[in-house]
Amino acid sequence: MTRVRLGVLVSGTGTILEALLDEGLPVVVVVADRPCRGLEIAADRHVAGVLVDRQGFGGFGDAFERDAFTRGVVEVLDDHDVDLVVMAGFGTVLSQPAHDTYGGRILNTHPALLPAFPGWHAVEDALAAGATVTGCTVHLATVDMDAGPILAQEEVAVRPDDTAATLHERIKEVERRLYPATIRKVIAAGVGPEGRDR
Ligand code: GRF
Secondary structure (H helix, E strand, C coil): CCCCCEEEEECCCCHHHHHHHHCCCCEEEEEECCCCHHHHHHHHCCCEEEECCHHHHCCCCCCCCHHHHHHHHHHHHHHCCCCEEEECCCCCCCCHHHHHHHCCCEEEEECCCCCCCCCCCHHHHHHHCCCCEEEEEEEECCCCCCCCCEEEEEEEECCCCCCHHHHHHHHHHHHHHHHHHHHHHHHHCCCCHHHCCC
């Protein structure tokens, strides 16, 4: 069997990326939408790292050119012959051009039990709602944020003295285990080069 090639998308501290690399998953490129530690991890681990900077596409306000940015990301993934796209703390919702090329082959991990608490502030929202249990969800990404088919979930108990930071860290401990395990299952189920639509 030809080796499956993963492209990992990051925006932040990249601890989940580190977990994927520690697990020996075949990451061939790391793509970031802003300068971030994730790119430094890629360099340290001798994995190709590419910055597709949102600032070059209108930044973070109304002027953001989402389709053009998405095409820029897809171009990098194509250049590296990626089979499976893995979002690991990626702060941009990719638009239709990504799904035209990689539909059904884009994974995400989210720090809540979807469909509860979608969006960028899932941990804060769970705390504010007084949830006693939250967790994380690995799912297929679609054009609608945090709404794609769920592949795996695991609960994390909320402690009375939790802050967003302490709760998020405990959720991430689970994500660092659940995400690589779920990616392995997806690969075993047959996502691979034969799935490429080009
Ligand atoms: C994770 O909790 C992920 O679910 C969320 O961002 C966090 C990424 O953490 N989307 P890190 O940057 O890998 O440490």
